[in-house]
Amino acid sequence: MLNEKKCPSCGKWTDGSKTHCAFCGAPIDAALIAREQKKVRDAEEEKKRLAEENRFERYLRKLQASEKTHHKILFGILNAIFTVYMAVLSFFIWLIAIISG
DSSP: OOSEEEOTTTOOEEETTSSBOTTTOOBOOHHHHHHHHHHHHHHHHHHHHHHHOOHHHHHHHHHHHOOOHHHHHHHHHHHHHHHHHHHHHHHHHHHHHHHHO
């Protein structure tokens, strides 16, 4: 055959016009392989991020996604408190940097 490609997974020669190997079903197109590897990497990164996320962050994410009005209000209040906290903390860091020269 003129249009054959060697499968990167099983090493057998298969029809090059197809996107997957006829023997093992693995993708033989380089772009398709890259997309599938990116999906796997993204899924692993998301799983790692969720594992590192603490209970409070999960609670806030659930509040933000909720459709209930009292959840939205609570999220707004907690978000405002966090913003003020970060502003005060940033001010003190700036102040220390200015004083130290």
